[in-house]
Amino acid sequence: METRAGEEVQNVSGLDEWLKERHLNGHWRGMGERPEFRPYLWKWADIYDGLMKATELVPMDDTPRRTIQLRNPSLGDRMSSTIHMSVQCVMPGEIAKAHRHTAAAVRFVIQGEPGADTVVEGEPFPMRSGDLITTPNWTWHDHYNRSDEPVIWLDGLDSRLVSIGQGLQENFPQDQQPIERPAGYSAQTLGRARPSWLQSEHPTPPFRYPWEETYATLMALKAQENEGDPCDGLRLLYTHPLNGGPTLPTFACELQLLQGHQQTAAHRHICTTIYQAFRGSGVTEVDGERLEWSQGDIFVVPPWTWHKHENTQGQDSILYSMSDWPALSALGLYREEAAEA
Numbered sequence: 001m002e003t004r005a006g007e008e009v010q011n012v013s014g015l016d017e018w019l020k021e022r023h024l025n026g027h028w029r030g031m032g033e034r035p036e037f038r039p040y041l042w043k044w045a046d047i048y049d050g051l052m053k054a055t056e057l058v059p060m061d062d063t064p065r066r067t068i069q070l071r072n073p074s075l076g077d078r079m080s081s082t083i084h085m086s087v088q089c090v091m092p093g094e095i096a097k098a099h100r101h102t103a104a105a106v107r108f109v110i111q112g113e114p115g116a117d118t119v120v121e122g123e124p125f126p127m128r129s130g131d132l133i134t135t136p137n138w139t140w141h142d143h144y145n146r147s148d149e150p151v152i153w154l155d156g157l158d159s160r161l162v163s164i165g166q167g168l169q170e171n172f173p174q175d176q177q178p179i180e181r182p183a184g185y186s187a188q189t190l191g192r193a194r195p196s197w198l199q200s201e202h203p204t205p206p207f208r209y210p211w212e213e214t215y216a217t218l219m220a221l222k223a224q225e226n227e228g229d230p231c232d233g234l235r236l237l238y239t240h241p242l243n244g245g246p247t248l249p250t251f252a253c254e255l256q257l258l259q260g261h262q263q264t265a266a267h268r269h270i271c272t273t274i275y276q277a278f279r280g281s282g283v284t285e286v287d288g289e290r291l292e293w294s295q296g297d298i299f300v301v302p303p304w305t306w307h308k309h310e311n312t313q314g315q316d317s318i319l320y321s322m323s324d325w326p327a328l329s330a331l332g333l334y335r336e337e338a339a340e341a
Contacts, residue, residue, distance in 0.1 A: 037081060037272075037302040038074035039286040044277075044296025048152075051089050055150065060094050064171075067155060070298060078160065080272045080300055082324040083251050086155045090116070090145040098142035098172035103162045104204075104248045105135040108154040108276070108320050109211075110296070113147035120206035122180030127151055130211025130278070132238055132253055136204040137162075140177050154276060154298075156322040158250040190241045204248055207241045214238075218257045218318075231267040231338060233258045233309070246326040254321050258282060258311035266308040269336030271325035273301045280317025283310045306339060 009015045012028075019025055025032070051068050058066055067086040070079045079085060087110075090096055098119070107118055109131045117124040118133050120141045125133045127143075135141045145151045159167065186207055189195055214236065221234050228234035235256040238247045246252035258264070258280075266285075275284070281294040286307045291299045301307050311317040328334040 035075050038072070039289055039291060039299065039301055039305065039307075040072045040074065041291045041293060041297055041299035042070050044294070044298070047087050047298070048296070051087055051152070052150075055089055055091050060090075060096065064099065065096055065155075066090070072300060080160065080274065080302070082158070082160045082272050082327070083274060083322060084157050084159050085274050085276075085298065085322065086157075087152065088143075088155050089150050089152045090143050091150050092145055092148050094145055095175055096143040097175045098140055098177045099169060100138050100140045100172075101169040102137050102165075102167050103157045103159045104137040104250060105141075106156040106247070106253055106322065107131075107133040107135070108156065108253070108278075109133070109151070110154060110278075111150065111152040113145070113149045113151055115147035116143075116145045116151040117183070118143050119177055119179065121201070122177060123185050123206065124179060124183045125186075125206065125208040126183060127153065128211060130214065132209040132214075134204070134207050134247065136202055136206060136248060138168075139202065139206055140172055141206075142172070142176050144176065154320070156251070156253065156274070158248070158324070158327070161250050161324065161327055186241070200242060203242075205241055209238050214255060218255070222257065222259065222316075227259070227262070228257075230265045231308070232256050233262060233264060248326065249330070250327045251322055251324045252326050254323065256319050256321070258309055258317045258319070260314040260316065261311055263310045264308050266306045266339040267336060268304050268306045268339075269325065270303045270334055271323050271328050272303055273321050273323040275299050275301070275319050275321045278318045278320045280311065280313060280315060282312050282317045284308070285310075 009018050047068055054066055065088055067088040069086045071077055072079050109127045109129055112128040116127040118127055120135050121139050189198060218234055233256050235254055238253040276298045277293045277295050284291045284307060286301055287305045325334050
């Protein structure tokens with residue numbers, strides 16, 4: 001018969017040891033140490049060089065996706081605690097095979113070419129530089145490149161959020177799914193004028209946000225001498241095509257323009273935000289730590305850290321970002337505040 005704690009434990013340290021042997025813990029000892037989530041910046045030159053070497057050494061037959069993962073040294077094998085970004089390349093003539101998974105994903109295209117498409121639920125979505133393409137959870141998707149140049153994009157996923165349940169993945173029976181709709185079909189049927197008898201097959205349908213339209217919006221705002229949000233400059237949200245809310249239920253994708261030599265006010269919020277410097281250069285200060293970024297660099301801002309941006313040049317800088325604030329808002333956990341002037 002197992003010994004009871006009262007028969008052998010005479011003090012708190014003895015009780016602590018008794019509990020530990022049985023995989024128990026007293027709350028008076030705390031909840032255990034957790035890694036401190038620190039901001040970090042990855043240089044584009046390193047990412048790109050590694051990705052190009054992977055195109056030489058890692059054939060697509062050996063991997064479902066040829067990506068370079070970003071890992072935060074303060075978190076071990078993770079970039080953040082909730083969302084993740086990696087960088088993918090598909091070379092001319094290559095196919096990234098069709099599959100689906102419970103994690104939702106987006107593709108922000110860094111280098112796109114005519115002839116390169118992401119196919120989602122039977123519809124091809126052209127991949128041009130600056131485009132954003134969504135792959136909502138459990139939708140079939142594959143990528144192909146029929147151009148003569150490499151195609152490179154950022155993969156954004158809510159894989160860490162999904163892991164609070166059970167992540168699932170399924171491969172399509174063939175390398176590519178059949179094309180069932182023409183390119184542009186979603187944009188034409190989910191726009192301002194919609195067919196009354198059609199209903200979306202998915203609560204969040206796949207969608208493409210073309211760069212020329214996004215950039216035109218930024219330029220229209222700039223032309224009105226609008227400085228935008230004091231903490232984020234001219235900031236745009238890629239809205240959900242059905243309800244006008246955040247891009248996906250779990251995370252939002254946004255784009256912000258910092259005009260020449262613009263400095264924003266500091267603020268903090270309970271959410272993780274991952275940024276990529278799509279155009280220009282600047283500095284983001286996070287809790288006093290200066291992250292100096294130039295075009296292509298990627299950096300992460302942890303939750304509840306004071307941060308502000310500065311465009312250090314005379315020309316516009318543009319930051320693309322993804323953030324988990326929709327998930328935290330749905331859980332009633334989100335809050336934000338601006339620093340006093």
